[in-house]
Amino acid sequence: xxxxxxxxxxxxxxxxxxxxxxxxxxxxxxxxxxxxxxxxxxxxxxxxxxxxxxxxxxxxxxxxxxxxxxxxxxxxxxxxxxxxxxxxxxxxxxxxxxxxxxxxxxxxxxxxxxxxxxxxxxxxxxxxxxxxxxxxxxxxxxxxxxxxxxxxxxxxxxxxxxxxxxxxxxxxxxxxxxxxxxxxxxxxxxxxxxxxxxxxxxxxxxxxxxxxxxxxxxxxxxxxxxxxxxxxxxxxxxxxxxxxxxxxxxxxxxxxxxxxxxxxxxxxxxxxxxxxxxxxxxxxxxxxxxxxxxxxxxxxxxxxxxxxxxxxxxxxxxxxxxxxxxxxxxxxxxxxxxxxxxxxxxxxxxxxxxxxxxxxxxxxxxxxxxxxxxxxxxxxxxxxxxxxxxxxxxxxxxxxxxxxxxxxxxxxxxxxxxxxxxxxxxxxxxxxxxxxxxxxxxxxxxxxxxxxxxxxxxxxxxxxxxxxxx
Amino acid sequence: xxxxxxxxxxxxxxxxxxxxxxxxxxxxxxxxxxxxxxxxxxxxxxxxxxxxxxxxxxxxxxxxxxxxxxxxxxxxxxxxxxxxxxxxxxxxxxxxxxxxxxxxxxxxxxxxxxxxxxxxxxxxxxxxxxxxxxxxxxxxxxxxxxxxxxxxxxxxxxxxxxxxxxxxxxxxxxxxxxxxxxxxxxxxxxxxxxxxxxxxxxxxxxxxxxxxxxxxxxxxxxxxxxxxxxxxxxxxxxxxxxxxxxxxxxxxxxxxxxxxxxxxxxxxxxxxxxxxxxxxxxxxxxxxxxxxxxxxxxxxxxxxxxxxxxxxxxxxxxxxx
Numbered sequence: 001x002x003x004x005x006x007x008x009x010x011x012x013x014x015x016x017x018x019x020x021x022x023x024x025x026x027x028x029x030x031x032x033x034x035x036x037x038x039x040x041x042x043x044x045x046x047x048x049x050x051x052x053x054x055x056x057x058x059x060x061x062x063x064x065x066x067x068x069x070x071x072x073x074x075x076x077x078x079x080x081x082x083x084x085x086x087x088x089x090x091x092x093x094x095x096x097x098x099x100x101x102x103x104x105x106x107x108x109x110x111x112x113x114x115x116x117x118x119x120x121x122x123x124x125x126x127x128x129x130x131x132x133x134x135x136x137x138x139x140x141x142x143x144x145x146x147x148x149x150x151x152x153x154x155x156x157x158x159x160x161x162x163x164x165x166x167x168x169x170x171x172x173x174x175x176x177x178x179x180x181x182x183x184x185x186x187x188x189x190x191x192x193x194x195x196x197x198x199x200x201x202x203x204x205x206x207x208x209x210x211x212x213x214x215x216x217x218x219x220x221x222x223x224x225x226x227x228x229x230x231x232x233x234x235x236x237x238x239x240x241x242x243x244x245x246x247x248x249x250x251x252x253x254x255x256x257x258x259x260x261x262x263x264x265x266x267x268x269x270x271x272x273x274x275x276x277x278x279x280x281x282x283x284x285x286x287x288x289x290x291x292x293x294x295x296x297x298x299x300x301x302x303x304x305x306x307x308x309x310x311x312x313x314x315x316x317x318x319x320x321x322x323x324x325x326x327x328x329x330x331x332x333x334x335x336x337x338x339x340x341x342x343x344x345x346x347x348x349x350x351x352x353x354x355x356x357x358x359x360x361x362x363x364x365x366x367x368x369x370x371x372x373x374x375x376x377x378x379x380x381x382x383x384x385x386x387x388x389x390x391x392x393x394x395x396x397x398x399x400x401x402x403x404x405x406x407x408x409x410x411x412x413x414x415x416x417x418x419x420x421x422x423x424x425x426x427x428x429x430x431x432x433x434x435x436x437x438x439x440x441x442x443x444x445x446x447x448x449x450x451x452x453x454x455x456x457x458x459x460x461x462x463x464x465x466x467x468x469x470x
Numbered sequence: 471x472x473x474x475x476x477x478x479x480x481x482x483x484x485x486x487x488x489x490x491x492x493x494x495x496x497x498x499x500x501x502x503x504x505x506x507x508x509x510x511x512x513x514x515x516x517x518x519x520x521x522x523x524x525x526x527x528x529x530x531x532x533x534x535x536x537x538x539x540x541x542x543x544x545x546x547x548x549x550x551x552x553x554x555x556x557x558x559x560x561x562x563x564x565x566x567x568x569x570x571x572x573x574x575x576x577x578x579x580x581x582x583x584x585x586x587x588x589x590x591x592x593x594x595x596x597x598x599x600x601x602x603x604x605x606x607x608x609x610x611x612x613x614x615x616x617x618x619x620x621x622x623x624x625x626x627x628x629x630x631x632x633x634x635x636x637x638x639x640x641x642x643x644x645x646x647x648x649x650x651x652x653x654x655x656x657x658x659x660x661x662x663x664x665x666x667x668x669x670x671x672x673x674x675x676x677x678x679x680x681x682x683x684x685x686x687x688x689x690x691x692x693x694x695x696x697x698x699x700x701x702x703x704x705x706x707x708x709x710x711x712x713x714x715x716x717x718x719x720x721x722x723x724x725x726x727x728x729x730x731x732x733x734x735x736x737x738x739x740x741x742x743x744x745x746x747x748x749x750x751x752x753x754x755x756x757x758x759x760x761x762x763x764x765x766x767x768x769x770x771x772x773x774x775x776x777x778x779x780x781x782x783x784x785x786x787x788x789x790x791x
Contacts, residue, residue: 034499282556287552
């Protein structure tokens with residue numbers, strides 16, 4: 001059992017559930033208390049000790065079903081199927097099995113052990129036999145669907161299925177000579193046949209189950225990694241959805257980090273006035289020291305997001321990030337531009353994320369079908385919205401700086417930078433292409449405090465990390 | 471202590487709490503392993519009640535610590551009673567000067583005082599707060615640390631020693647070990663995520679909204695006077711509201727409030743007007759109310775149609791007497 005639990009813990013870890021060693025130990029002592037016989041209690045015990053996040057519960061449930069459905073469950077199901085096929089009630093079946101056992105005592109002297117267990121419906125012994133055999137053929141090494149047949153055959157060979165088949169055939173022939181009633185004989189014959197089928201079925205399903213375990217181990221992990229490295233330009237619809245989840249997670253992480261940081265900075269210098277006042281009750285003896293509360297510096301962010309056609313996938317995604325940011329900080333103002341510039345702060349605040357993005361990208365606020373013109377956008381920003389920026393503001397520009405050979409007006413960006421705390425430019429294009437063609441990145445980057453290539457999720461992660469630290 | 475998982479379910483039921491097998495198993499495990507439970511879940515599903523009922527069903531004292539931002543050791547663990555100490559020094563001035571008589575020089579005086587300072591930092595002057603009370607209690611008790619997510623990260627770190635070893639270090643008194651390990655329940659609304667270190671030390675229990683049947687059973691248990699039909703309708707409505715994207719999803723406590731309110735008004739079954747008038751007992755935001763009304767309009771119409779089919783011609787105004 002210990003091994004099984006350790007393996008299950010590994011499986012959970014492979015699927016992104018963090019299970020520590022101590023938790024595995026807890027799971028072990030908990031499962032000792034609940035016992036293994038009751039599947040539900042056992043499941044509860046593992047759930048309470050190994051899974052500590054509500055978001056990880058579905059993963060756990062899925063894996064538990066696959067992992068602990070196990071051989072025992074398969075064998076039980078198979079024998080239930082036999083019982084159903086013979087259309088007997090539980091009691092009848094039990095009586096019938098007694099009958100079988102009697103017959104075996106008389107006639108089955110030259111039967112092999114496994115065949116006996118099979119016919120006697122001794123699932124515990126069968127489970128042990130089959131799992132021994134599975135170990136012998138290294139069933140745990142199965143990886144691909146096409147290997148299923150190979151392993152099923154190997155397992156059958158190891159169990160001696162041919163021999164069992166022959167033995168049961170022989171037994172059926174002997175049945176003729178036995179002094180059983182006709183009805184009983186017919187039943188017995190059907191039972192033997194079905195049992196044999198059941199064993200084959202068990203083997204096949206067991207092999208498939210093992211393969212599924214492997215599958216689940218690798219599936220999710222790989223997918224997420226691939227997406228994280230894939231450029232925003234090439235994401236499919238489904239991947240975009242996955243990405244949204246990732247962005248939300250990212251935002252949540254940002255929130256956690258920020259809240260911790262704020263609290264650390266809460267206590268300030270010793271406050272004499274407050275201390276004296278607080279300790280008047282003790283005759284002015286300063287028992288209870290008081291400190292100034294440091295003012296929280298609320299981060300102010302102004303975001304300028306390019307939503308032109310050339311960065312469509314990226315900008316959808318960036319806007320989502322912007323939306324999440326606006327959720328986090330109270331003082332975020334968001335602007336979008338192609339050639340005109342327009343503010344979307346209110347839209348983002350009042351709508352849920354899907355509507356907000358649609359509004360931004362459909363062209364209700366600015367004409368999104370124009371040719372992008374960064375210079376014009378910056379100039380309009382400086383003339384209309386420069387008041388949004390003060391010395392505590394961080395300005396984030398998201399865009400590829402493809403200016404269609406219009407005037408870059410980089411002096412506007414310089415102006416912005418002079419007033420702001422800092423200017424950060426995130427460019428969804430590869431660094432190699434900056435400055436070529438109509439890209440004005442080399443001009444603009446002179447006026448930024450930080451310029452980052454931000455083409456995929458991993459890069460965005462890095463940028464966020466840096467944003468939080470500084 | 472509990473004898474088995476079924477024992478937990480039965481005893482809880484006697485205390486008016488319907489525990490699913492899931493909850494009961496975790497409670498049973500916690501009581502046998504003496505591990506703390508971290509209960510998470512949306513507001514109003516009975517997290518805090520769980521601790522109260524646990525205490526009641528084991529006939530133990532409940533010690534409650536409500537967490538909030540800025541909660542520190544002094545308020546959670548212990549505090550020196552400065553005023554009392556000060557008062558004592560004032561009253562005992564004569565004794566102090568007696569101790570000091572004949573002291574040569576400042577140094578000796580300080581030494582003599584130092585010999586006596588244990589008097590002032592003894593348990594006599596400690597004001598125990600919930601955590602110390604739980605540790606020092608002569609009988610085993612149930613300690614509820616409510617809404618731990620509202621507390622600061624520092625406080626959470628401080629709790630770690632308590633939760634793993636059930637001991638507390640007081641610098642002046644040394645380490646105090648628990649005489650009886652308390653049963654600890656921590657609740658969290660997930661305002662922020664708890665640290666892995668804390669989670670590792672706890673059993674985790676996620677209580678979600680109940681199924682229709684469970685909720686009906688709860689309503690029956692808690693509001694025995696409610697009409698069957700009414701409670702069924704209310705539960706159906708609330709369950710359908712939970713599927714909407716609301717700012718604050720109604721919990722069990724809201725369902726109970728609503729049923730109680732409607733029972734008080736002597737209502738036998740829901741109708742549109744009534745729903746609109748009393749909706750604010752379950753939905754607490756303006757935007758949510760609007761969404762809920764949309765959803766309920768549909769629902770009431772459907773019910774009415776069904777009823778109309780059953781008894782054509784019968785009026786719908788049998789609702790308010």
